[in-house]
Amino acid sequence: MTTDAATAKEQRRALRSLLRLLNNHRLMFTATTLLATLNQLAGIATAGMGAVVVGKAATGAPWSDLQSWVTALLVLVPITALVSWLEMWLVHDMAYRILADIRRELFQAMERLAPAYFVDQRGGDVAATAMADVETLEWFYAHTVGSLIVILLVPTCILATLFLLHPVLPWLLVPLVLAVAVIPALFANRAAQQGRTLREAVGRAGAETVDALQGLRELSMFDRKGFWFQLLEKRSQKLAAARVAFGRRDGLEGALAAAFSSLGMLTVLIAAAALVSRGELEPALYPACVVLAAAVFGPVTAVSRIVAGLGNVGAAAARVDKLLRAQPAVSDFPEQAPADTVAPTLAFKQVSFRYKTGGPDVLQDVSFRVEAGETVALVGLSGSGKSTLAQLALRFWDPTAGSIHLGGIDIKQFPRKDLNQHLMLVPQTTTLFHTSVRENIRLGSPDASDSAVTLAARAAAADGFIENLPEGYATNAGDRGAQLSGGQRQRIALARALLRRPPVLILDESLSNLDAETEAEVFARIQTKRAGQFTTLFIAHRLSTIQACDRILLFEGGRFIASGSHTELMRDNAAYHRLIEAQARAQQDESTPTTHLIPGAVS
Numbered sequence: 001m002t003t004d005a006a007t008a009k010e011q012r013r014a015l016r017s018l019l020r021l022l023n024n025h026r027l028m029f030t031a032t033t034l035l036a037t038l039n040q041l042a043g044i045a046t047a048g049m050g051a052v053v054v055g056k057a058a059t060g061a062p063w064s065d066l067q068s069w070v071t072a073l074l075v076l077v078p079i080t081a082l083v084s085w086l087e088m089w090l091v092h093d094m095a096y097r098i099l100a101d102i103r104r105e106l107f108q109a110m111e112r113l114a115p116a117y118f119v120d121q122r123g124g125d126v127a128a129t130a131m132a133d134v135e136t137l138e139w140f141y142a143h144t145v146g147s148l149i150v151i152l153l154v155p156t157c158i159l160a161t162l163f164l165l166h167p168v169l170p171w172l173l174v175p176l177v178l179a180v181a182v183i184p185a186l187f188a189n190r191a192a193q194q195g196r197t198l199r200e201a202v203g204r205a206g207a208e209t210v211d212a213l214q215g216l217r218e219l220s221m222f223d224r225k226g227f228w229f230q231l232l233e234k235r236s237q238k239l240a241a242a243r244v245a246f247g248r249r250d251g252l253e254g255a256l257a258a259a260f261s262s263l264g265m266l267t268v269l270i271a272a273a274a275l276v277s278r279g280e281l282e283p284a285l286y287p288a289c290v291v292l293a294a295a296v297f298g299p300v301t302a303v304s305r306i307v308a309g310l311g312n313v314g315a316a317a318a319r320v321d322k323l324l325r326a327q328p329a330v331s332d333f334p335e336q337a338p339a340d341t342v343a344p345t346l347a348f349k350q351v352s353f354r355y356k357t358g359g360p361d362v363l364q365d366v367s368f369r370v371e372a373g374e375t376v377a378l379v380g381l382s383g384s385g386k387s388t389l390a391q392l393a394l395r396f397w398d399p400t401a402g403s404i405h406l407g408g409i410d411i412k413q414f415p416r417k418d419l420n421q422h423l424m425l426v427p428q429t430t431t432l433f434h435t436s437v438r439e440n441i442r443l444g445s446p447d448a449s450d451s452a453v454t455l456a457a458r459a460a461a462a463d464g465f466i467e468n469l470p471e472g473y474a475t476n477a478g479d480r481g482a483q484l485s486g487g488q489r490q491r492i493a494l495a496r497a498l499l500r501r502p503p504v505l506i507l508d509e510s511l512s513n514l515d516a517e518t519e520a521e522v523f524a525r526i527q528t529k530r531a532g533q534f535t536t537l538f539i540a541h542r543l544s545t546i547q548a549c550d551r552i553l554l555f556e557g558g559r560f561i562a563s564g565s566h567t568e569l570m571r572d573n574a575a576y577h578r579l580i581e582a583q584a585r586a587q588q589d590e591s592t593p594t595t596h597l598i599p600g601a602v603s
């Protein structure tokens with residue numbers, strides 16, 4: 001099978017799969033299909049009856065002969081308009097309801113797939129699928145599915161009417177009708193490939209635009225705005241070229257359909273004229289024959305145009321379907337919580353992990369246990385696997401080997417929402433939303449009272465600066481927290497986590513943007529709120545934080561190599577000793593950040 005044919009097959013499968021969404025709107029779909037058929041038939045009947053009136057008037061029929069036709073026409077015209085309006089209304093109502101259903105399914109899929117699946121995806125491209133690709137499907141639901149049913153009904157009715165006028169006439173038309181119907185099939189594979197190129201170009205342009213917007217500051221600083229705008233320009237041109245190529249083929253199909261339609265009408269025009277001159281057809285019916293011959297091509301051409309556009313719609317459907325059917329990195333979250341109460345202990349048992357099959361082992365045979373109420377520091381060189389450990393504990397990924405236990409229970413036995421109740425991660429970089437600081441803190445605890453929010457902010461040492469913001473807790477954090485400093489964003493993220501009172505809390509360099517004094521204050525407040533009761537893991541580079549923890553777990557090259565207090569490790573462990581010496585050297589060097597264990601390792 002050629003690539004084009006495989007693409008077309010994949011798109012047909014995606015479109016078939018999206019047909020299932022009509023099931024929830026069966027009544028509406030039946031009504032719109034009936035209305036579409038009625039609309040077509042009423043339009044053709046109006047044209048046909050008009051032609052009869054013309055024919056009769058031209059052949060000198062008396063007014064009494066015309067009166068009933070004219071009356072019927074006067075009734076039919078407003079009914080046709082009404083049916084047409086109803087059809088347009090209902091068909092779009094149905095289509096946009098289905099688009100809302102698809103977006104709902106897509107957002108559910110994104111939730112299921114996050115975060116592992118999206119590590120390899122471009123945000124703007126995924127956004128283009130959720131917005132532009134879904135919008136493209138409107139054409140499929142509003143103008144394709146019902147119309148394909150109408151194509152079978154309406155031309156059959158017209159050909160039957162022509163048969164009644166003279167049995168030869170429909171047979172002259174059938175081959176040409178079939179030719180018009182077959183044109184899109186001849187171009188289907190090409191159309192599918194062009195549609196795919198077009199949708200990919202839309203996605204890529206979206207991804208590049210989002211990248212540029214998010215990185216405008218960096219592009220400005222490094223004087224690369226021109227380069228990036230050139231790239232955007234190139235993407236735009238590629239998108240335009242994809243649209244032109246699609247339009248050129250689409251236009252050719254349209255021209256061929258128009259040529260066959262005209263040929264069909266011309267054939268009937270000549271043949272009916274010959275029949276009239278031989279006395280086999282009433283002269284008064286001659287205009288009606290020509291009008292019906294033209295009308296038979298109306299729906300066929302319309303559907304041929306619709307099918308010609310299906311390459312674009314099919315490609316959009318394939319992108320939507322791919323996201324809907326993607327498999328999450330972690331599956332089988334059970335429905336039932338394994339226990340009512342869970343002790344806040346965390347244990348890694350012989351855990352190994354690699355991000356990709358065939359990739360390097362990021363963690364190798366890691367085993368350790370953190371007891372309830374302990375405050376532990378995870379320490380190691382940059383890239384030694386500390387963040388990976390934290391993400392495995394949250395089940396963003398599953399270990400390649402070994403297991404992770406919360407309160408003695410394998411975390412695979414927890415439903416996702418339950419696991420998130422017990423275990424919370426404040427990542428290195430956090431996202432604040434374009435809403436008030438209060439709502440940002442309340443993100444994971446929507447029912448929390450204002451005073452609970454204030455207490456959480458206090459525990460994160462965020463209360464002081466929040467109260468000084470122009471509108472206090474009601475101040476908008478800006479787009480992704482743009483109106484706050486890095487340290488302020490980190491403390492809001494910490495308050496957000498503390499508000500949920502997670503039994504096990506992992507802070508992944510979540511205080512790295514704070515100065516040493518503020519970090520020490522935040523650390524002390526966290527300890528006051530949690531020590532002895534809850535378990536806290538600090539992934540940290542700053543010596544003061546590391547020393548203040550009950551225990552230090554040392555990692556090197558993806559392996560857990562030692563555990564103990566600062567004094568014990570300084571005494572017994574050469575690797576730890578080296579790390580601390582590096583820190584001491586850094587402190588002596590004024591040009592080097594003095595508060596970090598690994599120079600330049602703040603990520």
Ligand SMILES: Nc1ncnc2c1ncn2[C@@H]1O[C@H](COP(=O)(O)OP(=O)(O)OP(=O)(O)O)[C@@H](O)[C@H]1O
Pocket residue numbers: 119355356362380381382383384385386387388389601603
């Ligand atoms: N999504 C990913 N896909 C493939 N490799 C990854 C991915 N994320 C991290 N890695 C790799 O895994 C290794 C461990 O990374 P990790 O972020 O866990 O280290 P870390 O100890 O937290 O480092 P740092 O202190 O700099 O934050 C690194 O070599 C990194 O390149």
